Amino acid sequence: MAEKLSTYDPAEDLGSExxxxxxMVEAFETNDAAYIAHALGVVARAxxxxxxxxxxxxxxxxxxx
Numbered sequence: 157m158a159e160k161l162s163t164y165d166p167a168e169d170l171g172s173e174x175x176x177x178x179x180m181v182e183a184f185e186t187n188d189a190a191y192i193a194h195a196l197g198v199v200a201r202a203x204x205x206x207x208x209x210x211x212x213x214x215x216x217x218x219x220x221x
Contacts, residue, residue, distance in 0.1 A: 167201035176202060 170176050176199050183195035 165198075165201070167198050167205060170199065170202035171206070 166179070170179055180195060180199060183192050186192070
C-alpha cells in the first residue's frame with residue numbers, strides 16, 4: 157500500500173525572525189544561487205503569512221490533517 161504524502165511548505169515553519177535568519181544563513185552557506193533564490197521566496201511567503209495573521213488576528217498554525 158502506497159503512503160499518502162502531503163505537501164510541505166517550509167514557510168509555515170518559519171514563525172520568528174530568528175528562524176528566518178537561520179534559514180537564510182544556511183541557504184547562503186550552500187553557495188547555490190538557485191537555492192538562495194528559492195530560500196528568499198520562502199522567506200517572502202513566511203513574512204506575508206505572518207503579516208496576514210497579525211492583521212486578521214488569526215494564527216499562522218494550520219489545522220491538523
